[in-house]
Amino acid sequence: MKNFRSDNEAPVHPDIMQAMVDINHGFDESYGYDHLSRQLNERFQQLFGCWCEVLPLTTGTAANGIAIALSTPAYGAVYCHPNSHINVDECGAPEFFSGGAKLISVPGEQGKIECDVLNRHLENSGHHGEHESLPSTISLTQCTESGTVYSLEELKAFKKTAKQYGLAVHMDGARFANALVTLGVDAAEATWQSGVDLLSFGATKNGAMMAEALIVFNPAYNKQIKRLRKRAGHLISKMRFVHAQLLAYLDNDLWLNLARHANQQARFFAESMRNNRHVQLLHPVEANEVFCRLPVDLINDLEQRDFKFHRWPGEKGVIRLVFSFATRASDTRSLIEAIDRF
Numbered sequence: 535m536k537n538f539r540s541d542n543e544a545p546v547h548p549d550i551m552q553a554m555v556d557i558n559h560g561f562d563e564s565y566g567y568d569h570l571s572r573q574l575n576e577r578f579q580q581l582f583g584c585w586c587e588v589l590p591l592t593t594g595t596a597a598n599g600i601a602i603a604l605s606t607p608a609y610g611a612v613y614c615h616p617n618s619h620i621n622v623d624e625c626g627a628p629e630f631f632s633g634g635a636k637l638i639s640v641p642g643e644q645g646k647i648e649c650d651v652l653n654r655h656l657e658n659s660g661h662h663g664e665h666e667s668l669p670s671t672i673s674l675t676q677c678t679e680s681g682t683v684y685s686l687e688e689l690k691a692f693k694k695t696a697k698q699y700g701l702a703v704h705m706d707g708a709r710f711a712n713a714l715v716t717l718g719v720d721a722a723e724a725t726w727q728s729g730v731d732l733l734s735f736g737a738t739k740n741g742a743m744m745a746e747a748l749i750v751f752n753p754a755y756n757k758q759i760k761r762l763r764k765r766a767g768h769l770i771s772k773m774r775f776v777h778a779q780l781l782a783y784l785d786n787d788l789w790l791n792l793a794r795h796a797n798q799q800a801r802f803f804a805e806s807m808r809n810n811r812h813v814q815l816l817h818p819v820e821a822n823e824v825f826c827r828l829p830v831d832l833i834n835d836l837e838q839r840d841f842k843f844h845r846w847p848g849e850k851g852v853i854r855l856v857f858s859f860a861t862r863a864s865d866t867r868s869l870i871e872a873i874d875r876f
């Protein structure tokens with residue numbers, strides 16, 4: 535397997551597939567009322583050490599869209615990084631689900647919103663009264679779209695800003711497991727204790743099959759959450775198969791072990807490239823994604839050798855490599871050798 539294109543292209547982890555097979559007998563209640571639903575809620579509440587509402591979904595876009603709809607009125611504003619998935623890769627789903635909320639890009643290096651820039655923006659808001667959108671939500675991607683991870687200190691700075699201006703904090707955690715193992719803290723510290731009100735909890739990229747969840751920590755945002763899910767077309771009739779996956783994902787720390795492996799492969803690759811004169815790493819490698827600049831001839835050569843990765847759009851010579859739970863150490867080594875041979 536020479537696929538470094540996306541963790542979405544990785545297979546389903548056998549334990550997660552087995553969990554679906556194990557419950558695939560007989561009948562059970564539909565639409566989230568099956569025998570696993572209570573277990574799922576309890577399991578997530580235990581993981582996060584607090585009350586939370588768990589909404590199983592099949593896509594991260596739905597999790598983000600419903601989260602924004604919960605925290606942001608149609609006349610509200612959401613602050614996000616220019617490269618964030620909600621801004622560039624969801625075809626307006628958050629705006630659609632919220633009934634027209636405005637996404638406002640706040641730039642920053644390495645895929646992270648610069649909190650000081652956000653603060654300046656917020657200080658200067660309000661002058662136009664009802665002519666401007668109401669500041670409502672800060673959306674942070676963890677890990678970021680540049681493969682970096684917000685530290686707890688950075689998250690706490692956003693918590694302070696959110697408190698000062700009465701904003702919600704949404705975390706797009708499509709790769710939350712990868713961020714968590716990097717931070718080395720527990721799930722509570724990385725989320726609600728650091729100010730996160732709503733978490734899009736990804737599992738698909740890390741071994742599940744169409745299994746994601748929206749986790750709501752703040753009861754204030756819990757209003758009509760189930761109706762919003764229905765309106766989004768995500769009230770899944772055979773939800774027990776998503777429940778089974780999420781439970782297997784959390785069982786025995788499978789999710790953390792898979793993410794740890796993916797991160798280790800990315801770090802091993804990055805460290806092996808440090809002294810390679812052809813390869814420039816563009817961002818710190820803090821999780822399972824590596825962005826680098828290489829000579830175009832080398833990129834062509836790797837493709838001819840059947841390595842698969844994304845050429846980054848609009849940036850000549852830039853590629854993205856994604857390492858997953860299914861990346862074998864031998865795959866990583868053969869990529870390193872192919873680059874070193876050039």
Ligand SMILES: Cc1ncc(COP(=O)(O)O)c(C=O)c1O
Pocket residue numbers: 592593594595596619620675678679706708709738
């Ligand atoms: C940062 C981020 N957020 C959310 C998603 C969820 O996307 P999807 O709707 O394809 O599950 C992705 C998937 O690529 C992502 O990378």
